[in-house]
Amino acid sequence: MLIAPLAALTLLSAQEQHNHPAPEKLGSVSFATLCKPQVQPEFNRAVALLHSFTYKEADEGFHHVAHQDPNCAIAHWGSAMTHYHQLWDIPPSPADTAAAKQEITQAAALHATERERAFIQAFSFIVSDTSVPYSTRASRYEEAMQQIATANPNDPEAQVFYALALISNASPLDREHRKQKQAAGILEPLFRKYPDHPGIPHYLIHACDNQELASQGLPAARVYAGIAPSAPHALHMPSHIFTRLGLWNDSITSNLAARKAAQQQNDIGEELHAMDYLVYAYLQNGDDQKALLTIQQLKAMNNLRMNDFKVGYAATAMPIRYIVERQKWNEAQQVTNPSDTAPPQVTAIAVWARGLGHARSGHPQQSEQEAKTLQSLEDRLQAAGNSYWTSQVQIMKLEIMAWSAQASHQPAQAATILRTAADEEDGIEKLPLTPGPIVPAREQLGDLLLLQSNSKAASEAFAAALQNAPGRRGALRGAALASRN
Known part of the structure; x- marks a missing residue:
C-alpha cells in the first residue's frame, strides 16, 4: 500500500521571523475508505492526528470530512475514537462515552466496506453496553481488532490499531510485558516499512515504556518527534524512553x-x-x-480544569516533586489539597506529601491522620473499580505508615512496612501518563535504612532503586552516602 502525503496546512508560531507560516508536518498515513476521493487527504490527516493523540484537532478533521461527505461512515468512527483515550482515561468518562456512542451509532447506520464495518463494530464493544465491566469491553475490542489485523495482513492501519489495543490492555501486574512484546513484534517490521507513519513509533515507545524494554524503544524515540513535529504529543513522547534510561x-x-x-x-x-x-x-x-x-x-x-486527570495530576505533582525531592519536610507539611473537583488519586498525592512531611518532621500523630485519609481515598477508588490507582494509593498509605512508625521509634516495623510497599510498587508498572512515583518506594527504603544506620541494606535498596529508575539523583546520593558508612 502506498503511503499518501498529508494535506499541507499551516501552524502559526509566535517566534516566526517572517510572514510565512511553517508547514504542518504530522507524518504520512493512508487509510483506505469508501468516502469521496476529495475528502481522503483530510481523512488521512485526521487519522495522523489521532495517532499522535491530538484529539481535539482530529475530531474537528473527522467532523469536517463527515460534513463534506455525509455518507462517509468511517469518519464517524474516527470521531468516536477521539473520545477513547485508552492508555490512561480508563474507563472513558461518561461524557466521552456518550459522545463516542453517538458517533459510532451514526457510523453503523451508513453504508461501508466490510473492513470499515469491522472497525466500527470493534469500537462498538467499548460503548454499546456500559453495564458490562470495562475490562470485558476492552478485551472484546482487542479480540475484534485482532480479527481485523488477521483478515487484513497488508493493511498497516489494521495492524497499528491492533497493536495499540494490545498495549492498552497490558496488565500493570505483568512484569514479563507479554502484550507489550507482542505489540512491539507487530510494530517493529512496520517501522522499517513505513518510516514516516506517526502511530508506529508512538506506540512502540508506549510498548517499551518499561525498564525491561526501554532500550528497545530508543530508535523510535529518536525519530518520532521528527516525523510529526506539529503534534505536541509527538515532541513529548520520546521523553518517556529518555526518562526510563536516565x-x-x-x-x-x-x-x-x-x-x-x-x-x-x-x-x-x-x-x-x-x-x-x-x-x-x-x-x-x-x-x-x-x-x-x-x-x-x-x-x-x-x-485549570483540575477534574481533568491529565491536568490535575501534572498541576498537583510538579510542586510536590520540587518539595519532596529536595526533602523540605516543613514545606511538605503545608501542602494543600487540589480543587474539590480533582480525582481522588490526584488528591492522594497531596495527602501523601503532607503525611510524609509530618512523619519526617517527627509528628507521627498528624502523619497517621493523613494515612487514614489515604485509606478513605483508596476505598473510593476501589468502589469505582479503579484497580490501578487503588493499588497506587495503597502504596502511598503504606509509605506514610512506615515513616510514622519510624517517627514513633519503631524502626523494625517501619522497615517491614516500607519493604512491603517497595515490593508492591516494584510489581506494578506505572501509568503511561506519569514519569513515575514522586519518590519510588525502594528509594525511600534506602533512605529509611540509612537513617537506621543499616548501610549494607541501604546500599542494596539504592542499587535496586537505580536498576528500576536509572539516574535518579536521590538514589545516587543515597548510594554514595551508604558506601561511605
Whole structure:
C-alpha cells in the first residue's frame, strides 16, 4: 500500500521571523475508505492526528470530512475514537462515552466496506453496553481488532490499531510485558516499512515504556518527534524512553519543544504534561532553579480544569516533586489539597506529601491522620473499580505508615512496612501518563535504612532503586552516602 502525503496546512508560531507560516508536518498515513476521493487527504490527516493523540484537532478533521461527505461512515468512527483515550482515561468518562456512542451509532447506520464495518463494530464493544465491566469491553475490542489485523495482513492501519489495543490492555501486574512484546513484534517490521507513519513509533515507545524494554524503544524515540513535529504529543513522547534510561538532557530538550508547541496550539493538558516531565528531569539533573521557574510559571496559569486527570495530576505533582525531592519536610507539611473537583488519586498525592512531611518532621500523630485519609481515598477508588490507582494509593498509605512508625521509634516495623510497599510498587508498572512515583518506594527504603544506620541494606535498596529508575539523583546520593558508612 502506498503511503499518501498529508494535506499541507499551516501552524502559526509566535517566534516566526517572517510572514510565512511553517508547514504542518504530522507524518504520512493512508487509510483506505469508501468516502469521496476529495475528502481522503483530510481523512488521512485526521487519522495522523489521532495517532499522535491530538484529539481535539482530529475530531474537528473527522467532523469536517463527515460534513463534506455525509455518507462517509468511517469518519464517524474516527470521531468516536477521539473520545477513547485508552492508555490512561480508563474507563472513558461518561461524557466521552456518550459522545463516542453517538458517533459510532451514526457510523453503523451508513453504508461501508466490510473492513470499515469491522472497525466500527470493534469500537462498538467499548460503548454499546456500559453495564458490562470495562475490562470485558476492552478485551472484546482487542479480540475484534485482532480479527481485523488477521483478515487484513497488508493493511498497516489494521495492524497499528491492533497493536495499540494490545498495549492498552497490558496488565500493570505483568512484569514479563507479554502484550507489550507482542505489540512491539507487530510494530517493529512496520517501522522499517513505513518510516514516516506517526502511530508506529508512538506506540512502540508506549510498548517499551518499561525498564525491561526501554532500550528497545530508543530508535523510535529518536525519530518520532521528527516525523510529526506539529503534534505536541509527538515532541513529548520520546521523553518517556529518555526518562526510563536516565537521559535527562534529552528529556529536557524533548519537553521544551513539546511545551512550546502546546502553547502555540493552546493545548493546556499537553503543556502541563510536558512541564511535569520537565520538572522531573530538571530535578534529576540537579537544576533546581529551572524546576522552580517552571513551577512559578504553573502558578501563573489560571482556571485549570483540575477534574481533568491529565491536568490535575501534572498541576498537583510538579510542586510536590520540587518539595519532596529536595526533602523540605516543613514545606511538605503545608501542602494543600487540589480543587474539590480533582480525582481522588490526584488528591492522594497531596495527602501523601503532607503525611510524609509530618512523619519526617517527627509528628507521627498528624502523619497517621493523613494515612487514614489515604485509606478513605483508596476505598473510593476501589468502589469505582479503579484497580490501578487503588493499588497506587495503597502504596502511598503504606509509605506514610512506615515513616510514622519510624517517627514513633519503631524502626523494625517501619522497615517491614516500607519493604512491603517497595515490593508492591516494584510489581506494578506505572501509568503511561506519569514519569513515575514522586519518590519510588525502594528509594525511600534506602533512605529509611540509612537513617537506621543499616548501610549494607541501604546500599542494596539504592542499587535496586537505580536498576528500576536509572539516574535518579536521590538514589545516587543515597548510594554514595551508604558506601561511605
